[in-house]
Amino acid sequence: MKKVVLGVTGCIGAYKAPDLVRALRKRDLRVQVILTRAAREFVSPLSLATVSGEPVLEHLFPDAEPGETAGEGPDPTGGVRHISLTEETDVFLVAPATAHVIARMALGLADDFLTTFHLAVRAPILVAPAMNTNMLTHEATRGHLRTLRERGAAIIEPGEGELACGWLGPGRLAEIPEIVEAVEHALEETATRQDLAGRKVVVAAGPTREPIDPVRYLTNRSSGRMGFELGEVAAARGADVTLVLGPTDLEPPAGQEVVRVETAREMRDQMFAAAPEADAVIMAAAVADFRPAHNSGFKLKSTGFRRENATSSLALVANPDILGELGAARAADSGSGPAVLVGFAAETGEPEGESIRKLREKRCDLIVGNQVGQGRVFGLDSTQAVLVESHDGQAPSVSRREPESKRALADAVCDVIVRRLERRPPAGIAERSEAKRSSPSQP
Numbered sequence: 001m002k003k004v005v006l007g008v009t010g011c012i013g014a015y016k017a018p019d020l021v022r023a024l025r026k027r028d029l030r031v032q033v034i035l036t037r038a039a040r041e042f043v044s045p046l047s048l049a050t051v052s053g054e055p056v057l058e059h060l061f062p063d064a065e066p067g068e069t070a071g072e073g074p075d076p077t078g079g080v081r082h083i084s085l086t087e088e089t090d091v092f093l094v095a096p097a098t099a100h101v102i103a104r105m106a107l108g109l110a111d112d113f114l115t116t117f118h119l120a121v122r123a124p125i126l127v128a129p130a131m132n133t134n135m136l137t138h139e140a141t142r143g144h145l146r147t148l149r150e151r152g153a154a155i156i157e158p159g160e161g162e163l164a165c166g167w168l169g170p171g172r173l174a175e176i177p178e179i180v181e182a183v184e185h186a187l188e189e190t191a192t193r194q195d196l197a198g199r200k201v202v203v204a205a206g207p208t209r210e211p212i213d214p215v216r217y218l219t220n221r222s223s224g225r226m227g228f229e230l231g232e233v234a235a236a237r238g239a240d241v242t243l244v245l246g247p248t249d250l251e252p253p254a255g256q257e258v259v260r261v262e263t264a265r266e267m268r269d270q271m272f273a274a275a276p277e278a279d280a281v282i283m284a285a286a287v288a289d290f291r292p293a294h295n296s297g298f299k300l301k302s303t304g305f306r307r308e309n310a311t312s313s314l315a316l317v318a319n320p321d322i323l324g325e326l327g328a329a330r331a332a333d334s335g336s337g338p339a340v341l342v343g344f345a346a347e348t349g350e351p352e353g354e355s356i357r358k359l360r361e362k363r364c365d366l367i368v369g370n371q372v373g374q375g376r377v378f379g380l381d382s383t384q385a386v387l388v389e390s391h392d393g394q395a396p397s398v399s400r401r402e403p404e405s406k407r408a409l410a411d412a413v414c415d416v417i418v419r420r421l422e423r424r425p426p427a428g429i430a431e432r433s434e435a436k437r438s439s440p441s442q443p
């Protein structure tokens with residue numbers, strides 16, 4: 001049975017929470033309620049525990065009084081409940097969501113059970129705001145809702161009508177059937193889409209590190225996050241994923257084969273080893289374009305550099321263009337290489353023109369263009385991209401995305417991959433039938 005974690009926060013709409021719980025349970029869903037301190041003023045934990053059939057979670061500390069501060073509370077099973085609960089959660093719904101809780105979620109605060117759980121959970125997040133019209137339309141609230149949406153949360157729009165404060169306008173908690181429908185939709189989205197089942201996807205992620213000497217190296221600001229999202233989404237949609245990962249501090253997601261590399265040349269070797277078996281290859285890595293011409297076997301001395309106005313130079317040589325080489329190899333032998341080849345373009349200027357140029361130059365199927373710099377993209381959860389896709393004998397198509405989470409962008413990239421793989425047999429099968437054709441002596 002799927003489990004919905006329902007966060008109930010403190011506004012008059014909270015009186016509808018028991019009905020919402022009952023409606024969800026009628027759909028054969030388990031409901032675990034988290035109650036904020038303010039919500040307790042509007043609805044009793046006992047009512048919610050009775051209708052949900054589960055004890056209501058209120059405190060980070062098991063024996064804390066309302067008003068406790070952040071910390072980690074053990075759960076009866078010996079774990080930390082706001083973390084262990086994440087593993088059981090299929091959807092996290094906050095309904096009603098007050099302006100204050102929306103702001104705390106947007107800012108990533110973690111000062112009670114609900115907000116701490118919000119940071120830890122990776123299930124789809126749904127937010128059903130309920131508040132006075134002016135509070136809802138205030139730029140602060142709108143900005144926080146935008147932030148949540150960009151990170152991938154779905155906002156269940158409030159309805160219009162008479163509000164508890166006597167006003168007429170938008171701000172009423174969405175109707176219960178609408179909220180239930182949104183929950184079911186989110187569950188369907190995560191559960192049913194196995195459109196990459198049987199496919200092999202290889203993702204290159206993170207930066208590369210090019211040694212100058214045993215101590216120093218050249219690298220860049222890539223965190224690897226985009227590649228992680230791509231790997232996770234492709235795996236969730238059924239693909240067998242290999243992540244070829246440059247050095248990054250972030251832990252790669254579980255459940256994927258991870259091949260660690262350091263330099264561009266190591267990455268190239270691993271990509272060429274994996275590509276023949278792959279249906280899709282995604283180069284989301286920020287590969288260093290150059291490396292020091294000499295990797296000194298000993299630490300270079302600073303002697304001589306410390307004089308005022310002293311300058312020095314580091315000779316660089318070009319690294320292999322892995323994506324370009326994969327594209328060229330595939331063009332030279334159409335049977336070789338993945339059916340879908342995806343690259344990224346990180347540009348400080350407008351990304352569209354460069355993405356079109358790279359699509360042609362590197363002979364790939366899709367370039368995901370991003371604007372970088374000034375705090376954009378690197379290391380962040382959200383992005384705004386342009387998708388430039390090739391079409392046989394036609395001009396490339398350009399699709400500009402709204403600001404969105406990297407997870408949502410990863411889904412859009414997988415959508416393109418799925419569409420392009422349609423009616424093509426999986427790479428392994430194609431290879432095997434090719435081998436059969438070329439060895440007639442086989443039975």
Ligand code: C5P
Nearest residue numbers: 283284285287289320321322323343344
């Ligand atoms: O030419 P540019 O570096 O902007 O191209 C970016 C795309 O090419 C990315 O997909 C990146 O992973 C890939 N790339 C590569 N090998 C390089 C440089 C970039 O595969 N040496």
